[in-house]
Amino acid sequence: PQTTPLTGKNVIVTAGGTRERIDPVRFITNDSSGKMGYAIAEEMAQRGADVTLISAPTKLAPPAGVAMVDVLTTEDLADAVTSAFKQADILVMAAAVADFKPISSADQKIKKSADNDEMTIKLTKTADILKRVAQMKRPGQLTVGFAAETQNLLDNAQKKLISKQLDLLIANDVSKPGVGFNGDTNQVTILQPDQAPIKTTLADKHVIAKQVVDQISQRVQKEG
Numbered sequence: 593p594q595t596t597p598l599t600g601k602n603v604i605v606t607a608g609g610t611r612e613r614i615d616p617v618r619f620i621t622n623d624s625s626g627k628m629g630y631a632i633a634e635e636m637a638q639r640g641a642d643v644t645l646i647s648a649p650t651k652l653a654p655p656a657g658v659a660m661v662d663v664l665t666t667e668d669l670a671d672a673v674t675s676a677f678k679q680a681d682i683l684v685m686a687a688a689v690a691d692f693k694p695i696s697s698a699d700q701k702i703k704k705s706a707d708n709d710e711m712t713i714k715l716t717k718t719a720d721i722l723k724r725v726a727q728m729k730r731p732g733q734l735t736v737g738f739a740a741e742t743q744n745l746l747d748n749a750q751k752k753l754i755s756k757q758l759d760l761l762i763a764n765d766v767s768k769p770g771v772g773f774n775g776d777t778n779q780v781t782i783l784q785p786d787q788a789p790i791k792t793t794l795a796d797k798h799v800i801a802k803q804v805v806d807q808i809s810q811r812v813q814k815e816g
């Protein structure tokens with residue numbers, strides 16, 4: 593196969609929605625199907641990268657030529673990412689990470705009873721994985737985040753680019769039809785600290801993955 597700027601690079605991609613347990617039969621999660629992250633992992637592998645895909649539960653088959661690490665909770669994902677990041681050249685966080693989890697998970701199935709018409713589940717903040725990674729980041733390591741927004745897309749995305757010290761941020765307006773969670777298509781704006789935003793058209797997630805990986809590849813080439 594042809595050599596590319598990504599050949600032999602150690603790349604970590606995350607995908608899917610993390611799960612936070614309420615009790616043995618119930619959990620909190622989100623609509624992520626994993627399709628966006630899996631498409632990026634596949635594209636990276638096709639360009640010769642050495643890819644580890646850290647995946648929360650999905651219904652997808654593992655992409656060819658990619659090493660899989662399966663996780664459930666945000667804490668599992670944080671542990672897997674921070675441990676793999678030490679050896680990584682590039683991290684792409686496409687996973688939809690729970691921002692909050694139940695303060696505790698019940699050992700037994702929670703029962704309804706005649707006297708409780710309402711119940712409250714108390715939540716606590718989870719670790720921000722990309723912020724943790726920012727503190728470990730060495731020169732030459734590239735970090736790529738996503739921003740799933742339903743309003744003020746570019747403003748909110750710009751803030752995440754800076755606060756999480758990212759090299760690229762892929763912003764998707766998930767309130768638009770065909771964009772973001774679950775479906776086969778996406779439309780994104782790629783932000784970089786030193787470049788004008790690049791807006792893609794609405795296209796299959798594999799096409800979007802190519803465009804995202806093109807930008808990552810160009811940065812690797814520039815910085816290498």
Ligand code: PMT
Pocket residue numbers: 608623624625626627628629666685686687688689690691718719720721722723736737738739740741752764766772773774775
């Ligand atoms: O999986 P699909 O169905 O294909 O859908 C794709 C997608 C919508 C999930 C994907 O395109 C996407 O936007 N992924 C990121 C979803 C998300 O968690 O966005 P956020 O704006 O809440 O988080 C911003 C960034 O910080 C993300 O890179 C996220 O992975 C990361 N994060 C978030 C919370 C947390 N505790 N730690 C993190 O590192």
